Amino acid sequence: MTFIKISEQQSLYDNLEEKSVREILEEINNEDQKVALAVHKTLPQIEELVNLIVPRMRRGGRIFYIGAGTSGRLGVLDASEIPPTFGMPPTLIVGLIAGGDTALRNPVENAEDDIHRGWEELTEHNISENDTVIGIAASGTTPYVIGAMHEAKEHGILTACITSNPDSPMSHEADIAIEMIVGPEYVTGSSRMKSGTGQKMILNMISTSVMIKLGRVKGNKMVNMQLTNKKLIERGTRMIIEELGIDYDKANTLLLMHGSVEKAIEAYRNNNTKE
Incomplete structure (x- = not known):
């Protein structure tokens, strides 16, 4: 055939x-x-x-x-x-x-x-x-x-x-x-x-x-995206603000310190729990 x-x-x-x-x-x-x-x-x-x-x-x-x-x-x-x-x-x-x-x-x-x-x-x-x-x-x-x-x-x-x-x-x-x-x-x-x-x-x-x-998305957000440009840093900062209700500067600092939205949120919650 x-x-x-x-x-x-x-x-x-x-x-x-x-x-x-x-x-x-x-x-x-x-x-x-x-x-x-x-x-x-x-x-x-x-x-x-x-x-x-x-x-x-x-x-x-x-x-x-x-x-x-x-x-x-x-x-x-x-x-x-x-x-x-x-x-x-x-x-x-x-x-x-x-x-x-x-x-x-x-x-x-x-x-x-x-x-x-x-x-x-x-x-x-x-x-x-x-x-x-x-x-x-x-x-x-x-x-x-x-x-x-x-x-x-x-x-x-x-x-x-x-x-x-x-x-x-x-x-x-x-x-x-x-x-x-x-x-x-x-x-x-x-x-x-x-x-x-x-x-x-x-x-x-x-x-x-x-x-x-495999757990690389939370809700509907790219919480593990690489912060390779200003647009993505801005997007990640807004995600953290939305999730944690903190101000822009604090969210931005957390993001840059930890390198991803997921790690920043996790670190913030762990610190607050200990306090």
């Missing part, structure tokens, strides 16, 4: 170059509205994956996103936002892209076709059974990703994938296959569009829900 890539099928629109800018924007927006609905259908699989990841990470496990091109860049993006948002080390969620860091800005010839390189990179990170490998590829056929997932599964490591095609070769290597069927792209085959948007949404869901379950 021939594997059909829905993500590569002809666009539902044609003669794009003859359309007005407004027509193009309206049509792209119409297509984008399909993405959230496609993602919604995958919630049971995302839920199952998160529920398997959390206990692994409590035992010291990590998440590895692995992809090529747009998919790889989105994995690296999500991973890179975990330290500043949740105050976790950059080694906890790792994004790997075919061709390495060079591929973040420039295409690297044939990098995604190397079926062995992905697993080699995972072993360089000393991957273990507590870790999770999440392959990302709209097509579901990227050799770099499939090879890594296959070896990971053979070594008893939890594998998942995010793809825009059902029953893909990549899905067959996944313990949990997240198949987000967004249909043909507005520009035929341009998976940076709907597929990329959906991948970003799913990655947000996975990493955010995992971090919440």
Whole structure:
């Protein structure tokens, strides 16, 4: 049976170059509205994956996103936002892209076709059974990703994938296959569009829900965010004021002294309890 890539099928629109800018924007927006609905259908699989990841990470496990091109860049993006948002080390969620860091800005010839390189990179990170490998590829056929997932599964490591095609070769290597069927792209085959948007949404869901379950959010606030600029220091100060009812200067001093909202609040309450 021939594997059909829905993500590569002809666009539902044609003669794009003859359309007005407004027509193009309206049509792209119409297509984008399909993405959230496609993602919604995958919630049971995302839920199952998160529920398997959390206990692994409590035992010291990590998440590895692995992809090529747009998919790889989105994995690296999500991973890179975990330290500043949740105050976790950059080694906890790792994004790997075919061709390495060079591929973040420039295409690297044939990098995604190397079926062995992905697993080699995972072993360089000393991957273990507590870790999770999440392959990302709209097509579901990227050799770099499939090879890594296959070896990971053979070594008893939890594998998942995010793809825009059902029953893909990549899905067959996944313990949990997240198949987000967004249909043909507005520009035929341009998976940076709907597929990329959906991948970003799913990655947000996975990493955010995992971090919440690991205790990195309190209420609805990023109490462990890194204080890397004035905006975040100001935000953290307001959080402390809201939580403790103290004045601005005292809250600001506490925050800068302890380095995070959570630690500042904890220290303040401990001191007041002793008094």
